Amino acid sequence: MNQRTLSRVARLAAIGVASIGLIGLAHRPEVRPAMRTLGTALGLTNSCPFGYDVIASPEQVARARRAFSASHAGSVPAPTRRQLGLEVGQSTRAEVAAWAATSGVACVPQRDPSQLTCTNLPETSPALVGAELLESTTWLEFDEREVLARLTTVRKASQVQVISSAFSEVVASLGSAGNAATRREGDPSAAFLSGGSLRQASAEYRFSNYFALIRATNVGQGYLLTEDYRAL
Amino acid sequence: MSLKHGMLPVLCSVALVGSGCGASTTDTDAGVDAGAPLGPGASLKCDSSGKNAWDTYGVNAFVAVNEAIFANVGAESTAHGTTNLGNSFSKIGSGTPASTADSAATFKGKLAAFLVYAYGGPASITYTDHVTYTGPQNMTGAHVGLNITSAQYDYFVSNIVVPALTSNGVPAGAGGASAPNDVSSCFAPILVDAAFKASIVGK
Numbered sequence: 001m002n003q004r005t006l007s008r009v010a011r012l013a014a015i016g017v018a019s020i021g022l023i024g025l026a027h028r029p030e031v032r033p034a035m036r037t038l039g040t041a042l043g044l045t046n047s048c049p050f051g052y053d054v055i056a057s058p059e060q061v062a063r064a065r066r067a068f069s070a071s072h073a074g075s076v077p078a079p080t081r082r083q084l085g086l087e088v089g090q091s092t093r094a095e096v097a098a099w100a101a102t103s104g105v106a107c108v109p110q111r112d113p114s115q116l117t118c119t120n121l122p123e124t125s126p127a128l129v130g131a132e133l134l135e136s137t138t139w140l141e142f143d144e145r146e147v148l149a150r151l152t153t154v155r156k157a158s159q160v161q162v163i164s165s166a167f168s169e170v171v172a173s174l175g176s177a178g179n180a181a182t183r184r185e186g187d188p189s190a191a192f193l194s195g196g197s198l199r200q201a202s203a204e205y206r207f208s209n210y211f212a213l214i215r216a217t218n219v220g221q222g223y224l225l226t227e228d229y230r231a232l
Numbered sequence: 233m234s235l236k237h238g239m240l241p242v243l244c245s246v247a248l249v250g251s252g253c254g255a256s257t258t259d260t261d262a263g264v265d266a267g268a269p270l271g272p273g274a275s276l277k278c279d280s281s282g283k284n285a286w287d288t289y290g291v292n293a294f295v296a297v298n299e300a301i302f303a304n305v306g307a308e309s310t311a312h313g314t315t316n317l318g319n320s321f322s323k324i325g326s327g328t329p330a331s332t333a334d335s336a337a338t339f340k341g342k343l344a345a346f347l348v349y350a351y352g353g354p355a356s357i358t359y360t361d362h363v364t365y366t367g368p369q370n371m372t373g374a375h376v377g378l379n380i381t382s383a384q385y386d387y388f389v390s391n392i393v394v395p396a397l398t399s400n401g402v403p404a405g406a407g408g409a410s411a412p413n414d415v416s417s418c419f420a421p422i423l424v425d426a427a428f429k430a431s432i433v434g435k
Contacts, residue, residue, distance in 0.1 A: 137383040154383040186404065195407055196416030197424045198394050217390035218416075220424025224386050 058144040061114070065149065069232040074206035079178030081210045081231065083151060084124060084138075089209060089231030091148040096140065107140070116140040121153070125173070127165035133157050134222050143231075153227045156219070163223035164190040167216040170227060171203045174212065182206040186216075193218045208232065271367065273422050274352035279412030280403060284352030285419055293400060294353070295360060298344040300396035337361035350422055382433045389423055 081088050085099055100107050100118065107118040118138040123129045135156035143149040157163050167188040171181065186192070186201035193199050197220045205212040213228040274284050281288040341359035348357050349367020358364045397415050398404050405411030422428075 135383050135386065137381070152387075154387050156383075156386060185398075187406070192406060196413055197420035198389070198404075198415045199413065200390065200394055200398075200404065200415075215390055217386075217394065219386050219390060220420070221426050221429070224390050226387060226391060228391075 062144060065143070065232075068211075068230070072206055072211045073208050073232050074182060076208055078205070078207035078210035081229070082177075083212075083227070083229050084121060084153070086140075086148055086151060088148050088151055088229050093142050093146040093148075096142075096148055105138075114142045116142075125166045125169045127162055127169055128155060131157055131159075131162045133162075135224075147231075149231050151227075151229045153225075155225045156222045157225075158222050160190045160194040160218070160223050163216050163225045164188055164193055166225050167201060167203075167214060170214050170225075174203075174205060174214075179205050179207070179210075179212070188216050193223060271350040271352055273350050273418065276352070276418040276421055278414040278418035279405075279407060279409065279416075280414050285414070286348060286351045286353035288414065288418065289402070291348070291353075291357070293402075294348050294351075295344060296400045297396050297402075298340060298347060300400055301343075301392060302340060304392045304396055338363065338365075341365040351419070380433055380435070382429075385429060385433050393423060 081090065085103065086096060091099070096107075096116075099105070103122050104120055105118050105122070106120050107116040109116055116139070118140060119136060121136065121138050123131075133155055135154055137154045139150075139152045139154075140148060141150040155163070155166070171188075174181070181203045183204040183206075184202070185204075186199070188201035193201065193216060195218075197218055200215060200217045202213065202215045204214075209232050211228075211230045211232055213226075215224070215226045215228075217224045217226070274286075276284050278285055278288045286294070337359070338361070341357075341361060341363055342365050344359050345357045345365035345367040349355055353367070355367045356364055357367065394404075394415060397419055402414045402419065403412045404415045405413050407413045407416065
């Protein structure tokens with residue numbers, strides 16, 4: 001890469017990721033009025049075009065979940081929907097609170113009271129136990145019955161082998177529990193992931209009552225493992 | 233296109249991001265008009281073509297990816313609220329309201345124009361709504377006070393943007409001419425730049 005190219009690339013701090021940048025930009029005070037009009041045009045009651053400034057009503061959320069289920073459900077029920085000590089579609093908020101208390105997990109409520117952000121989750125994947133993680137965050141979402149509807153984790157490590165192995169272990173764990181992947185994409189090997197930024201592997205699971213998506217991604221300054229489990 | 237006065241400098245600044253983005257009459261990048269300003273991705277080379285992303289994929293693909301990003305984000309927000317993508321978006325609405333003529337199409341058009349410019353395309357485009365939008369936009373400082381976390385940023389890139397690219401035909405193979413990975417070669421550098429992320433996260 002020549003010097004001119006390096007210089008241009010170095011300007012990225014001021015331009016950056018277009019979508020993230022413009023979304024963030026869209027929430028500056030100067031921009032809000034435009035976003036409010038946009039939100040109105042989209043049928044939202046406030047101005048964020050993605051609706052993030054609105055706490056959706058239980059009916060809206062339920063409708064959105066049904067739409068997701070319709071497009072992502074498989075034909076048979078999952079043998080198990082239990083992950084990380086919790087079960088989507090089954091664990092109640094009270095049970096999650098008890099689990100957090102006994103596990104040493106710290107959860108913080110979000111602006112939408114149906115959501116929690118949790119840290120310090122005990123690791124169940126051998127590759128992650130004892131590993132030095134750059135990030136470890138879990139997001140929990142409850143439905144209108146106060147039952148856990150979605151569990152999403154984000155773990156990041158500087159070593160590709162940690163995430164590569166963790167991905168394989170999670171997939172193997174899902175398989176040993178009877179959950180077979182509906183779709184696999186990319187290559188989770190350390191050699192592939194480390195070969196370039198945004199290289200990615202994924203495993204998707206579609207059941208009539210359960211959706212799971214596991215991704216390993218090279219995010220440039222580290223390697224990311226995301227696990228997304230949803231009750232349908 | 234009518235814009236609130238206060239929004240104009242922010243959204244529609246035509247100030248190029250540093251002279252480094254300016255074109256040189258000796259620039260030999262294929263497909264870029266001599267003398268036109270160049271985005272930071274103009275010199276990146278896609279595995280599949282040896283050309284930058286704009287020259288490789290063209291306007292239709294950029295529109296499709298733009299729409300896919302919106303679709304992916306929309307699905308996250310309406311179904312699952314703000315958590316995965318950040319409570320930063322909840323900041324909006326606490327200021328003084330004012331009228332504006334911007335529509336959903338305008339917002340999409342502006343994002344598309346930025347993407348096109350950033351990846352080697354022209355400094356302005358006419359979007360599907362037949363409105364012309366400017367690409368170069370000053371993003372510095374746009375995220376102050378939004379408290380975006382590193383996890384949310386990484387989640388967005390890996391679960392929103394990358395799928396938008398691959399679902400629209402951008403290859404993500406092992407690399408090289410035989411198994412090109414254009415996600416890595418000509419899109420990723422802009423998306424994983426450490427300095428840019430640091431300017432967004434935790435502000």
